[in-house]
Amino acid sequence: MRRLRFGLFENAQANDSGTATWRHPDNQRVRFDELAYWRDLARLCEDARLDFLFLADAWGWADVNGERPEICSVEGLDLPRLDPAVVAAALMSQTEQLGLVMTGSILTEQPYAFARRMASLDQLSGGRIGWNVVTTGTAETAVQAFGVPMVAHDERYRMADDFMELVYKLWEGAWEPDALVKDKAGVFADPSKVHRIAHEGPYFRSHGYGNTAYSPQGTPVLFQAGASPAGRAFGGKHGECMFIGAGSVAQLAEHTRAIRAEAVASGRPADAVKIMSAFACVVGKTTTDAQRKYQRVLDAQSPEVAVASYAWFTGLDLSSYEPDTPMTELHTELSQTQVARFAGLTVGDVLKDWHAHGVGAKPVVGTPEEIADRMCELAEGADLDGFLLSPVIQPGSTQDFVEHVLPILRERGVAGTEYEGATLRERLLGTGSATLPAEHPAAAHRPAALRRAA
Ligand SMILES: Cc1cc2nc3c(=O)[nH]c(=O)nc-3n(C[C@H](O)[C@H](O)[C@H](O)COP(=O)(O)O)c2cc1C
Incomplete structure (x- = not known):
């Protein structure tokens, strides 16, 4: 089996991915607004030689019939948060090698200013920056806040191409x-x-000279996570690393085949795109101990959170439907993935599922060996390149993984013990180059003399 890559999913806010576990006595994520929280977490990742820390981000807020439900403030659901670029900038000075990947939305950013911000981060970090390109699934309230017109789902991907x-x-x-x-x-x-x-x-216009010189990686490593047909096509064309949600071997294998086919359709090698699945785990000395630990996480949160949080991702108020309504009857112009992935289930099933893990990965609950076995089975069976670790509580979930599961993966030869290569691209892509390969669409924009020399 190939050597796997590992990233840690984070979000600069108290809660994560549509769940609200901030009340859990061991959860330190509530300190998301303190530099010391981020410093300690980034050092934990770097000491364990995880490839990168990923800072997810979103604009807007949960909206149910034109109002932000009170529960959002009561449980710290969607707001407040910190700017991921600022957190990344702070963390590059607290670490030396860790990759720092952040989400940036083409709907809300100005490309000329955004290009400078990313190049500055890449420059000062010595080539450790990645950009998760999103079109903003939570667009409805985001466009209100920015005072820009609403753009429909597939058109946002055409806008992204232009960006x-x-x-x-x-x-x-x-x-x-x-x-x-x-x-x-x-x-x-x-x-x-x-x-x-x-x-x-x-959609965008610019004439003149670039505001920043060529940074160590030129273009930051491009991450993408769209799962709709338009999202996958975009990822196959531009993405170097695709995040996919968690799932069974068969579900993940279907995703990886489709993404690699999109890369080939865009004239790139099938393995030009590295695919990392979200993965959550709850580690215990025994399976029963792990289950007890997970139950404490579930008990820490209110079921009402699920309605508000699902509405944030999709604009759909599930409490207004009968619980036995089939999910296939619902449609959204926001995140279509969050409706499509529940085909075959009812509204009532989805509310239960969302309460347990929101948009995030359903945790594998068990002993370190059971968790390592499952990771190997998924990676091998679904042709994955790595995992994006989705913590249940922080830093406990990350510490548990690093102390108990990672050593087993190392023994099995599927996890490394040292960083290989100076830049994030060299480490993740393994092409021996800090910059994008000639077959990537970005390379067509290099000056003619450089294209000829390549
Ligand atoms: C692991 C993972 C991380 C994601 N991180 C973000 C994020 O930080 N911000 C965001 O707006 N969407 C995020 N998404 C969602 C996707 O980028 C995408 O916007 C969403 O699936 C809607 O697009 P689609 O309809 O093409 O799937 C993430 C998805 C996955 C699987």
């Missing part, structure tokens, strides 16, 4: 990698290697 083309021009085409000479007896930057860019797209 990408412009940021590729800025990251790959504006400054050649060796443009910055800094020779006090000569030139600061070689004028022949600083280029004017022009972009007149259907």
Whole structure:
């Protein structure tokens, strides 16, 4: 079996993924607004040689019939949060090698300013930055907050294509990698290697010069997690690493086949996209001990959270439907994945499921050996490249994984003990290069001389 990659899913807010476990006595995530929480967690990840810490993000809030339910404030559900770019910037100075991946939305960011922010992070971190490109599943309230028009689901992906083309021009085409000479007896930057860019797209426009020089990775490592047909096509074209939700071997295998087929359809090798599945676990000395531990997590949260949280992801108020309504009767222009994945179930089933783990992965509850066995079975059976660890409570879930499960995976030769390569791209993609390969669509925006040399 191949060597697996590991990232840790985080979110700069008190709760996560539609659950509300902040009251659990051991949950330290409630300290999300303290630098010390993030520093200790990032060091835990780095000491364990996890490849990256991922900072998810979302705009907007839960909305049920035009109001944010009171329960959201009472349970700290959707707000408040911190800006992931600021957390990433703080953490790069607390770590030396850990990759830092953050979500950024094409619906709310301005490409010219966003390109500079990401290049600055990549520059100062020495090439440790990744960007999870999202089109914002929670768009309904996000567009209210930003005062921009609502954009329908598939159109948001067309908008994303345009956004990408412009940021590729800025990251790959504006400054050649060796443009910055800094020779006090000569030139600061070689004028022949600083280029004017022009972009007149259907959604975004920019003319002129890039605001940042070429960073260690040029383009940050591109992550994507869309699971709708439009999302998968986008991921197959642009993504270097795809996150997929948790599931059975058969469900995950279907996802990986579809994503690799999309990469091939875009003229890229099938393994150009690394696929990481969300994975949650609750570790115990015995299976019963682990189940007891998980029950304490479930008991810590109110069932009302599920209604508000599901509405945030989909705009749908499940409390307004009869519990036996089939999910196939519901439609959304927000996250279609969160409706489609429950085909065959009823509204009542979904509310129960959502209470247990929200949008996140259903935890595997058991001994370290049982959990390691399940990870190996999933990775091998579904052709996965790694896992995005989704903590149930923090930092307990991460500590349990690092102390008890990771050593078993290392013994089996599927988890590494050292970082290989200086940049995040070298480590995750294993191509021996810090920058994107020639077959990636971003490479078409490199200056002609560089394309010929490649
Ligand atoms: C592991 C994982 C992490 C995700 N992180 C985010 C995130 O940080 N922000 C976000 O808006 N969506 C996130 N998503 C959701 C997807 O990016 C995507 O927006 C959502 O599935 C809706 O798009 P779709 O209808 O194409 O699937 C995540 C999904 C998965 C599986």
